[in-house]
Amino acid sequence: MRPIIIALDFKTGDEVYTFIDQFEHQDQLFVKVGMELFYFEGPKIIQALRQRGIHIFLDLKLYDIPNTVEQAMFQLGQQEVSMVTVHAAGGSEMIRAAKRGLVNGSQQAGVAPAKLLAVTQLTSTSEEQMQTEQLIPVTLKSSVVHYAQLAQSSGADGVISSALEDPMIHEATNDDFLCINPGIRLATDSADDQKRVVTPAKAADLGSNGLVVGRSITKAADPVAAYQTIAKEWGL
Template sequence: MEPIIALDFATGAEAVAFVDRFPKTTPLFVKVGMELFYAEGPQIIKQLQALRPLNLFLDLKLHDIPHTVEKAAYQLGRLGVTLTTAHAAGGSAMLTAAKRGLLAGAEAAGVLPPRLLAITQLTSTSTAMLHNQLQIPGTVRASVQHLAAVAQAAGADGVVASAQEVLDIRAVTRPDFLVITPGIRPKGAAVGDQVRVVTPAEAKRRGASGIVVGRPITQAADPLAAYAAINTEWSTAQND
């Protein structure tokens, strides 16, 4: 899986212009998150799909009662995206409902269903935040590992987690369970609001299935060169 580029732009025009800079012969995997989707709606998904062949990760982090999540997931399942997300903290019944909605929506639209990723702990979450604000005891790693096991049992296809927790997740999940890792920063890049970050090579060595990279590419002086360097680092690193 090639690196997933987070299209963290305020408008669809910016996102389309950015994607259009890449040669159509270059395999491309992009992520549409809340900012862009809330600004443009489902139309941005259709625009990107019409622009060129690509895989699309729609990252809306569903989190509500199971019935509401199932109905929302039905609509997302109709869009023909590759990956989408729901919060593991919503519980197993909610995750199962999300999966059910995605499958039904995809079937109704005649498209392949998205794979469901469960959000474990955000890469901006620190141990202090976990304890003092969320009142969750133990370590971030233990929480992520537990949520990954819950997600797998509920029918999710994988999780989103920091690469720092990949080995813990692998210890309690099946080999084909996806572990997609944001919080990726090339060596020397600004960390920003991320807390638990690793380099592309380190993510690969730890066994990540894929990486999500936003600002180090989208805000680079030469985004194509930045993407190429990250892709090379990711694709040539060896799993431990």
């Protein structure tokens, strides 16, 4: 698994379908549905994309008491998505509950369970912010590695992190533990609100297991050409 996941940061399904139609000849298309789109369209956007044969990363970053997260994941487990997220900061009990809900939901629907990914530190978070606003006194790298180990020991399949942290995470976990990386930009692109960004080629060198790419594709003059440029850098 080394997907390029296009972040569908659109407001409505109509905008999504207009965008996706440009990729009708692209095999194994993988997209991210985040909060803005899912909260407006609901599960019907997942169903519509699955009917087109598109793989889905449903990125809702659940963070609540274990029972609530378990019940929410039971519902998401029935949606036939490929990846879902929780916040690692929710703790081991919450992550284990998320995994139970996900597995039970997928069994209920007779579909393969999604990969459970834990968010370590957002790629928009700097070390200074983490230390002053979250009152976490260690380095950003130490925090990320700690959350990755916690997620792995609690049953998660991988983490969402900056590609810059992939080597440390792989060293602290194992080869099967996934590092899926947002904050990906082509060298000519603006970093926007991301703090810890890398190019697709650099992410490949660092051992990334998958890229999440938004504006570098969705805001490009030619999104398909931008996707193909990223795929070439990524080694596909």
